[in-house]
Amino acid sequence: MLTALVLLPLAAAVVVALVPGRRREIHLPLGIALSLFPLALAGYLFWVFEPAAGFQYVVRVTWYEPWGIDWHLGVDGISLPMVVLTTLLVPIALAASTSITNRIKEFVVYILLLEAALIGAFLSLDLFLFFVFFEAMLVPMYFIIGIWGAERRIYAAVKFFIYTAFGSALMLAAIIGLALTHVSQTGSASFSLTDLAGLELTVGTERLFFAAFAIAFAIKVPLFPFHTWLPDAHVEAPTAGSVLLAAVLLKLGTYGLLRFNLALFPEASVDAIPIMAILAVFGIIYGAVVAIVQPDLKKLVAYSSVSHLGFIVLGTFALTSGGLQGAVIQNVNHGLTTGALFLLVGMIYDRRHTKQIVDFGGLQKTVPLLAGFFLFMSFASIGLPGLNGFVGEFLVLMGSFPALPSLTIIAASGVVLAAIYLLWAYERVFTGVPDTDENRALSDLSAREIALLAPLAALIVVIGVYPGLLLDKITPSTEAVIDHVVEQTDFVVPEPGRIEDVHVAGDEG
Amino acid sequence: MITPPEISWLAIAPDLALALGAALVLLVDVQWKPAARVLAWVTGVIVAVTTGLTVVQWAQSEPADALAFSGLITMDGFAVFARLVLVAATALGVAAGWRFVAGLGRRGAEAIALVLLATSGFSLMVASNNLVMMFLGLEVGSIALYVLAGLARERRQSEEAAIKYFLLGSFASAIFIYGVALIYAGTGQFEIVGIRDLLAGFVVSSPAVIYIGLGLVVAGLAFKVSAAPFHAWAPDVYQGAPAGLVGYMAAVAKVAGFAAIARILLTGVLDLSGAWLPVVAGISVVSMLVGSVLALVQGDVRRLLAYSGVAHAGFIMTGVVGGATDAVLFYLAIYAIQLIGAFAVVAVVAGPDAAGSSIDQYRGLGRRSPLLAGAFTVLLLGMGGLPVTSGFVAKFGVFAVAWAEGYQWLVVVAVVASVVALAFYIRVIVVMYMDESEDEGALRIGPERWVLVLAVAATILWGIFPSSLLDLAADALPI
Numbered sequence: 001m002l003t004a005l006v007l008l009p010l011a012a013a014v015v016v017a018l019v020p021g022r023r024r025e026i027h028l029p030l031g032i033a034l035s036l037f038p039l040a041l042a043g044y045l046f047w048v049f050e051p052a053a054g055f056q057y058v059v060r061v062t063w064y065e066p067w068g069i070d071w072h073l074g075v076d077g078i079s080l081p082m083v084v085l086t087t088l089l090v091p092i093a094l095a096a097s098t099s100i101t102n103r104i105k106e107f108v109v110y111i112l113l114l115e116a117a118l119i120g121a122f123l124s125l126d127l128f129l130f131f132v133f134f135e136a137m138l139v140p141m142y143f144i145i146g147i148w149g150a151e152r153r154i155y156a157a158v159k160f161f162i163y164t165a166f167g168s169a170l171m172l173a174a175i176i177g178l179a180l181t182h183v184s185q186t187g188s189a190s191f192s193l194t195d196l197a198g199l200e201l202t203v204g205t206e207r208l209f210f211a212a213f214a215i216a217f218a219i220k221v222p223l224f225p226f227h228t229w230l231p232d233a234h235v236e237a238p239t240a241g242s243v244l245l246a247a248v249l250l251k252l253g254t255y256g257l258l259r260f261n262l263a264l265f266p267e268a269s270v271d272a273i274p275i276m277a278i279l280a281v282f283g284i285i286y287g288a289v290v291a292i293v294q295p296d297l298k299k300l301v302a303y304s305s306v307s308h309l310g311f312i313v314l315g316t317f318a319l320t321s322g323g324l325q326g327a328v329i330q331n332v333n334h335g336l337t338t339g340a341l342f343l344l345v346g347m348i349y350d351r352r353h354t355k356q357i358v359d360f361g362g363l364q365k366t367v368p369l370l371a372g373f374f375l376f377m378s379f380a381s382i383g384l385p386g387l388n389g390f391v392g393e394f395l396v397l398m399g400s401f402p403a404l405p406s407l408t409i410i411a412a413s414g415v416v417l418a419a420i421y422l423l424w425a426y427e428r429v430f431t432g433v434p435d436t437d438e439n440r441a442l443s444d445l446s447a448r449e450i451a452l453l454a455p456l457a458a459l460i461v462v463i464g465v466y467p468g469l470l471l472d473k474i475t476p477s478t479e480a481v482i483d484h485v486v487e488q489t490d491f492v493v494p495e496p497g498r499i500e501d502v503h504v505a506g507d508e509g
Numbered sequence: 510m511i512t513p514p515e516i517s518w519l520a521i522a523p524d525l526a527l528a529l530g531a532a533l534v535l536l537v538d539v540q541w542k543p544a545a546r547v548l549a550w551v552t553g554v555i556v557a558v559t560t561g562l563t564v565v566q567w568a569q570s571e572p573a574d575a576l577a578f579s580g581l582i583t584m585d586g587f588a589v590f591a592r593l594v595l596v597a598a599t600a601l602g603v604a605a606g607w608r609f610v611a612g613l614g615r616r617g618a619e620a621i622a623l624v625l626l627a628t629s630g631f632s633l634m635v636a637s638n639n640l641v642m643m644f645l646g647l648e649v650g651s652i653a654l655y656v657l658a659g660l661a662r663e664r665r666q667s668e669e670a671a672i673k674y675f676l677l678g679s680f681a682s683a684i685f686i687y688g689v690a691l692i693y694a695g696t697g698q699f700e701i702v703g704i705r706d707l708l709a710g711f712v713v714s715s716p717a718v719i720y721i722g723l724g725l726v727v728a729g730l731a732f733k734v735s736a737a738p739f740h741a742w743a744p745d746v747y748q749g750a751p752a753g754l755v756g757y758m759a760a761v762a763k764v765a766g767f768a769a770i771a772r773i774l775l776t777g778v779l780d781l782s783g784a785w786l787p788v789v790a791g792i793s794v795v796s797m798l799v800g801s802v803l804a805l806v807q808g809d810v811r812r813l814l815a816y817s818g819v820a821h822a823g824f825i826m827t828g829v830v831g832g833a834t835d836a837v838l839f840y841l842a843i844y845a846i847q848l849i850g851a852f853a854v855v856a857v858v859a860g861p862d863a864a865g866s867s868i869d870q871y872r873g874l875g876r877r878s879p880l881l882a883g884a885f886t887v888l889l890l891g892m893g894g895l896p897v898t899s900g901f902v903a904k905f906g907v908f909a910v911a912w913a914e915g916y917q918w919l920v921v922v923a924v925v926a927s928v929v930a931l932a933f934y935i936r937v938i939v940v941m942y943m944d945e946s947e948d949e950g951a952l953r954i955g956p957e958r959w960v961l962v963l964a965v966a967a968t969i970l971w972g973i974f975p976s977s978l979l980d981l982a983a984d985a986l987p988i
Contacts (some may be wrong), residue, residue, distance in 0.1 A: 044583035066983065067909075139895065144936070146943050154943050158935065165931050169924035173912070176905070176920065180913045420922045 001044065002057050002073040005083065006120045006466030008038045008492060009082070009090070021105055024446035028094065031108035035091045042087040049080055051472050053480035055125060063129075066181065068189030072126035078281045078328055079122045081470060082255055082508040085335045086248045088459075090115045091451050096343050097258065100148055100351050107148060111240060118248050121403065122255065128173045129170065134252065138164055141241065149236035156229075156236035162343075165227040167216035174212035177205070178264070197263045197484070210268035213261050216274070220253030222274075224283035227306050233354075234302035239346030242298070246305050246342055249288065254312040254331055258324070262481050266488040269317070270378040273403070276317040281414075284310035288417035292424065297348070297355045300425055301341045304381065307414055308334045313413055314404075315396035319485060320493055324401025324478035329470055330392030333463065337381040337389060337457060340405035340456045344374050347449055348429075351442050357425060362434035369445040371430040373453050378422040380460045382416050388463035402494040440452035512794030516579035519569060520584045523592055527599075527629035528976035530555030531622040532944060538618030545611040552621050556600045563592045565879055575988045577840040578986075580700050581595045581639045583988055587834055588636035591768040592844045593637070593659050595761055599628045601963065602757025605853035607956040613660065620660055624757065631765035634893035636771075638814060638988070640689040640699045640726075643769055647685065651678050651733070654758050659752040670749025677732070677742045685729025691722025701777040701988060708780040727788070734766035735759075735815070736822035737799040744807075747815035752859045752866065753957070755811065756852030759818055760845035773836050774829060776987045782832075788832050790858060790919050796823030804933045810855055811866045813933060817892065818848070820930050822980070824907060826921050831910025835982040840903040843971065843979065845898065847888050850964025853957040854885040860952070872939060873946025881954060882941045884961040889934040891968035894927050899971035902979070957969055 003364060014028055055074030063069040066448040075083065089109060100107055101313040117137035124130035138161055140435035146157030178196050183189050185199060201209070226355060230250075234242050257276075262269050287306030294300040312334070315327035347370060348363075349355050364371035384390035434440040446451075463470060485491055518525075530552075536881040537543060537551055563880040565591045603624060604611070612618045630649025637643035655678060659671025689699070695718035698704045732739040746754050774785060800820030807813040821844055853865050858874070858881075875882040891898035905928060912920045954961075971978050 063719045064979065066979070071935070132901070135896040135901075138892065143942065146939060154939055157943075158932070158939065161935060162932055163930065165928045168922070171910070173906075173917075173920050175926045176909050176912050177917065178911065185911070 002075060003059050003071070004124050005038060005041050005045070006073070006116055006123065006493060008041065009035065009112045009115040009119065012037070013109045015081055015118065016105060016108050016112065019105070024104060027105040027108050028097065031112060032091050032094045035087075035094060035112065035115065038119070039087040039091060042084045046074065046080060046084050046473070047079075049075065049473055051077065052169050053476040056123070064344075066189065067128075067191075068182075069128045069191055070126050072103070072129060072192055073120075073123040073184045075123060075124045077474040078258060078481075079257065080473055081328060081332045081355070082122045082248070082251055083119055085251075086115060086118045089243060089335065089339055089456070092339070092343070092456070093243045095452055097240045098344060098448075107144070107240075109462040110143050111244070114140040114244060115142070118252070121252055125193045126191045127178065127193060127196065127260075127465035131172060132173055135165070135168055136492065141245065142464045144241040145233055148238040148241070152232070154233040159183050159229045162228070163219050167219035167226075169449065169499065170212040171216035174209040177209060181205070193260070193263060201267075203267065206265050206268045207271065210261060210265040210272060213264070214257065214272070214450065215278065215482045216255040217253040217261065218279070220256065221250060221508065222253065222281050222308050222315060223310070224286055224306070226480075227283070227287075230306060231299050233301045234305075235296065235298050236344075239349075240348070241344060242342040243339045246302070247339035249475065250305065250309060251331050254327065256308060256315065258316050258327060258481065258484055262319075262485060264493070268483040269386065269485065270319070270489050270491045273317050273319065277314055277400075277404050277407050280310040280313035280317065281411045282308065282310075282467075284314070284331065284411050284414035285417070288414050288421060291421040292417065294421075295357055296344050297357055297425065297429065298342070299344060299355075300357075300421060301338060304341075304418065305334070305338055305340060307418065308381070309462060311393055311411065311412070314400055314407070318396070318403040319482060319491065321400040321475075321479065322395045322404055323403070323473060324399070324481060325474055326392050326395025326399055327398075327479060328474045329463070329467065330396060331389075332470065333380070333388040333460075334393045336456050336460055337377050340373070340377045340460075341381065343452060344370065347445070356463075357428050359436075360429040361436075361439060362430070362432040363439060363442065364430040365434055366440055366442045367444045369450065372416065373445070373457065374430065375426055377456060377460075378426055380464070382418045382422055386464045388467075391467040411430070419433045513580065514579035514709045514845040515577075516576045517582070517584075517816035519562075519566060520577035520582045521633070523559045523566065523596070524554065524557045524629045526562055527625045527632060530559070531625035531629065534618050534622045534625065538940035545617060548618060548621060551605065552603055552625075555625060556596060560593070560596050560600075563589060563596055567593070576638060576702070580702065581642045582633075582636050586637065586985035587768070587772065587987035587988045589720070590838050590982060591764060591841070592632050593766050594838070594845055595628050595632050598757055598760045598764065598840075599844045601649075601846065601849045601960050602754060602760065604956045605756055605849050605856060607752060608666075608754030608856060609751045611816070616660070616901065620657065620754070621963050622651045623657050623660075624754070626650075626819040627657065627758075628761060630973070631761050634765045634861075635768040637769075639703050640692065640701065640773075642648060644682070644686050644689060647733070647769070648682060650761065651682060654678075654762065657754055657758055658746055661751045664749070666749035667751065668749075672745045673742050676748045681729045681739070684725050684732075687955055688722045688725025688729060693717050693722075695719035695722060700770060703778045706726045706777070708778060716781075716784075719778075719781070723773075723778060723781070723785060724788065727770065727785070727792075730766045730770045731771075731792055731822075734763045734770070734825075735877060736826060737796040737819050738818040740796070740799070740822075741882075742819060743817040744812040747810060747818070748811045748866070752811070752852060753854075756849035758833075758922075759815075759852075760848050763818070763822065763825075764816070764841045764845055767837060767841055769833050771829055772987055775834060778944075779808065779832075786830060790824055790916060793823045793826030793830060793919060794822060794922050796826065797923055798823075801926045801933070806935070808868055809866055810841040810868055810871065810937060811935070812866070812887045814848070814851060814855070817930060817933065820910055820926060821892070823926065824923060827916070827919055828907030829927070830916050830919060831912075833906070833910035834901075834987055835979070835985065836906035837983040838909050839975075839979055840907055842982070843899045843967070844892070844902040844952050846967045847891050847968035850875045850961055850968075851885065851892070853960040853964070854888070855951055857881060857954050857957050859937060868937065868940055871940045872944040873941070877943035877946055878951045878954070881952060881961070884965050885941065885969055886935060886938050887965045889937055891972070892929040894933040897932065897972045899975060899978075900968065900969050902972060902975040
């Protein structure tokens with residue numbers, strides 16, 4: 001089943017590529033239709049997934065035996081939400097791309113290839129395979145930014161590519177090192193996550209490997225101070241690119257920290273808690289402060305990502321039940337809300353061809369629906385109780401407090417700053433009286449655009465009101481991560497950090 | 510009274526077939542003045558026969574009786590695999606350069622004969638167990654290449670390339686043979702296996718002579734594979750020589766040079782590895798850094814490929830440092846195919862008058878000739894070592910063995926250099942897809958199309974299913 005999940009988008013890409021280029025009008029609808037198949041399969045997977053620790057639906061086929069490389073896929077509570085999120089956002093991102101007329105076929109193909117690589121990366125249990133998918137997604141994303149982006153697209157695309165490729169190069173060296181350590185310790189080669197997690201590493205090597213993986217993922221997240229590629233990439237990318245970049249690609253970084261760094265290098269992870277947490281909190285505050293002063297709406301959302309992803313990293317490295325649950329759930333939340341915000345910014349841009357906040361004013365008079373959705377998504381992003389952002393941030397802060405009280409208090413101010421930059425932006429763009437003719441002449445959301453935003457909004461409410469839907473599936477896996485770290489090290493989860501002590505809505509565990 | 514060595518026809522059959530083939534091409538040309546098409550058929554038959562003979566060798570090669578001609582020639586898996594790569598490179602190279610060859614008119618047969626001779630020489634070189642024999646092969650191959658570089662003599666650049674290549678190349682050959690003499694002085698042996706046995710059995714009394722000799726041999730071969738700091742000729746030659754054939758010339762020189770380096774260092778003087786490992790690692794680092802950094806600033810695609818070739822020489826050296834002949838052979842096979850494919854694209858873009866190869870000519874190629882640009886993209890990414898391409902598997906292989914050998918720092922430098930390398934390959938892709946073209950209209954692709962199809966298929970298929978070739982390379986052990 002998981003193999004099919006990876007191959008479906010790939011097959012879809014091939015099908016679209018085979019449609020003759022002159023049938024321009026059918027490429028996009030065909031791509032959207034085909035991308036519904038992975039979504040359906042992922043939905044089914046979510047439905048049948050049993051909440052339990054360990055990987056399910058594991059597929060393991062030998063790829064190249066002497067090197068111990070396997071086609072090894074599996075899903076657990078941490079990767080499951082990411083896969084569903086990916087498959088959900090791809091059709092939406094495609095459907096939001098009707099304004100692209102130039103080389104639409106290639107665009108659809110690249111998006112579908114990107115989807116295949118993303119799903120593959122989330123499902124890989126073999127480090128070699130993971131690296132292959134991790135790198136393979138660079139190429140489609142690079143073209144998406146570089147061909148269909150805004151004016152400075154090439155600069156942004158190259159910067160994106162180089163930053164990420166540099167990080168992953170170090171990770172590759174560490175992967176080779178791990179695999180060879182496995183050879184020397186057991187006599188056989190393996191890249192399997194579970195095999196490699198059982199290695200005995202000396203403290204020095206473990207720290208080095210941890211650093212190599214952490215830098216690769218920190219660039220992807222992006223964690224301060226590796227974030228400088230992000231605003232460029234986001235601002236220049238077309239809407240679909242921004243949505244997928246923010247909602248899914250960045251999550252690979254946080255997902256990687258959670259899945260690989262904690263599992264492979266527990267000792268070093270525990271040692272690195274202060275560094276990672278400080279960087280995370282710095283990112284939260286820095287991203288928020290920079291977002292406040294952005295004159296460009298899209299850049300504002302991009303910097304808000306830096307801030308929000310800091311919460312996820314903080315939760316991850318708090319190493320408490322609540323922290324990890326919050327991190328995973330916040331992965332999904334940020335994907336939904338920021339994805340939606342980028343969609344909205346794209347819709348505004350399609351109407352006005354500007355993203356500068358000063359050009360707007362009083363839009364809620366002319367486009368009340370758009371303004372409503374924007375406000376709703378802003379509230380979700382800020383963390384208004386009853387919406388999804390609240391659950392995630394609450395869990396992260398709650399989970400981090402016992403471990404890192406002072407940093408958590410600072411991080412909490414990030415929530416307030418989020419309210420400032422988003423609501424202030426809303427005020428400047430949407431409230432007041434429309435001051436220019438352009439702003440008065442705008443048309444409100446079309447049925448198609450509402451159809452794009454509605455499912456995201458619905459999920460935001462569902463997760464906000466009944467987080468148990470997700471938490472039940474996530475919790476056994478996050479608990480397993482903590483158990484693994486506790487087993488491998490003399491780390492003690494600070495009281496009250498474990499699941500028995502944290503009672504949150506929807507969590508009956 | 511000298512007893513002539515026993516003749517083992519099979520051991521030299523491919524080399525012989527190629528050399529006779531070269532003569533045959535010239536004779537056919539003189540006798541019938543055939544059309545280019547006939548020449549192509551003759552060449553095809555010669556290459557096919559050679560391939561067949563090499564495959565027979567592969568089936569027959571057994572470590573026990575790998576030595577022939579009293580130890581001058583070996584028929585071990587390593588030699589046969591390298592030969593297969595050389596023959597494949599010849600077939601691809603002739604197809605890639607066919608437009609140029611056909612355009613030469615009466616002189617076309619000369620070009621074919623030179624290509625066959627060059628392959629014959631290098632094929633002898635990779636199978637030599639004797640340093641003097643190796644030198645003979647090297648010279649036969651190299652001299653043919655010098656002439657090939659100057660074949661497009663209407664262009665001044667081509668003449669310049671030929672002269673430069675000849676002067677520097679013969680200097681390097683001289684250094685090589687001087688090194689061979691010193692090694693002989695130190696060990697009393699020309700035979701690589703003999704040197705190995707000697708070093709294993711005795712404490713060498715005057716190692717300095719051997720060290721100096723070894724250093725000179727490595728320097729001479731490093732020139733042939735364009736490893737820094739012996740790479741100065743490469744950009745000019747790559748730029749000046751006939752576009753279609755450059756890929757072939759660079760590929761066979763690299764394959765033969767690295768096969769010789771690997772055979773001498775890993776079979777012959779492995780016991781002295783404490784002395785040469787740091788030197789080879791040093792050459793590797795310098796090549797990777799010089800190649801990738803200088804490639805970044807090139808405005809000409811051929812020069813870019815030349816400097817990237819220097820970087821690749823550094824990457825392959827990491828495999829030598831790792832002591833794994835199979836990783837080296839795999840890398841060589843993959844790189845040879847991709848390089849020839851890339852130069853086939855260069856030849857198409859340069860057009861019939863071979864007018865330059867400035868990066869500006871690639872502007873908007875993605876729009877003008879989507880398939881050509883697509884193939885080039887795959888090949889460039891493959892050379893850049895992106896996963897899902899065979900280039901990644903190849904890089905992974907050499908890095909892994911170097912790491913296992915304790916050269917972690919080398920691997921770290923290498924991965925960083927790979928990123929830089931990706932950056933300049935990406936630059937070409939940017940120009941192809943993201944810039945607008947001044948000219949419109951698709952480019953005419955001739956026989957190059959088959960080269961591109963094969964090269965792209967090899968890049969992707971061996972990227973996803975590398976086992977077939979990796980297993981083959983793993984069987985190709987030197988004696």
